[in-house]
Amino acid sequence: DVKVTQSSRYLVKRTGEKVFLECVQDMDHENMFWYRQDPGLGLRLIYFSYDVKMKEKGDIPEGYSVSREKKERFSLILESASTNQTSMYLCASSFIPGLAGGGIYNEQFFGPGTRLTVL
Amino acid sequence: DQQVKQNSPSLSVQEGRISILNCDYTNSMFDYFLWYKKYPAEGPTFLISISSIKDKNEDGRFTVFLNKSAKHLSLHIVPSQPGDSAVYFCAASAITEGGSEKLVFGKGTKLTVNP
Numbered sequence: 001d002v003k004v005t006q007s008s009r010y011l012v013k014r015t016g017e018k019v020f021l022e023c024v025q026d027m028d029h030e031n032m033f034w035y036r037q038d039p040g041l042g043l044r045l046i047y048f049s050y051d052v053k054m055k056e057k058g059d060i061p062e063g064y065s066v067s068r069e070k071k072e073r074f075s076l077i078l079e080s081a082s083t084n085q086t087s088m089y090l091c092a093s094s095f096i097p098g099l100a101g102g103g104i105y106n107e108q109f110f111g112p113g114t115r116l117t118v119l
Numbered sequence: 120d121q122q123v124k125q126n127s128p129s130l131s132v133q134e135g136r137i138s139i140l141n142c143d144y145t146n147s148m149f150d151y152f153l154w155y156k157k158y159p160a161e162g163p164t165f166l167i168s169i170s171s172i173k174d175k176n177e178d179g180r181f182t183v184f185l186n187k188s189a190k191h192l193s194l195h196i197v198p199s200q201p202g203d204s205a206v207y208f209c210a211a212s213a214i215t216e217g218g219s220e221k222l223v224f225g226k227g228t229k230l231t232v233n234p
Contacts, residue, residue: 043224045222
């Protein structure tokens, strides 16, 4: 079974703090993603990475950065947390379509989420 | 501009009846669609998918229908069970400017199945 783990289930931080959210997957997936989920807004893509040290902006990258130094680990960084970044953060991973181990199209496997509250 | 739309924020059905969740999309380049199910305080889990070369895909109680001309897909759950109560997200596979693949999600529909 694919397993995607996130470092914390619940996190409370203060405005202006630097926040690190960690995600680890154990299936050797090339792709990793960070989303945030807010009521009425669904899942919105913040950043994703298709290889080590590679990243691409999603739909709402402002206020966030990411780091991928190892294939299995993808970190989301809030350089200076603000109250409007209070949200559920979800990490996901998938194979690259067509590569060995993947099908033509690949589903994304999600972690359990981190509920971040910024005070 | 929302490319994947789930216009019903919520749906309530009786146990044993059919649940029909709808999804519309605007980008005709989308060619693969997925449904995810999410319980509170958990990550979404993959439920069922469909390629644009098909118009129907079935897996047990779950069936997804795709109408390409209408840019519409629906998820049918028959019979509905209380454990199906969750938020359901529709997603479409898209290629980014950089040539990578990402999913575009709808806002979700909260399904409640009443005993």
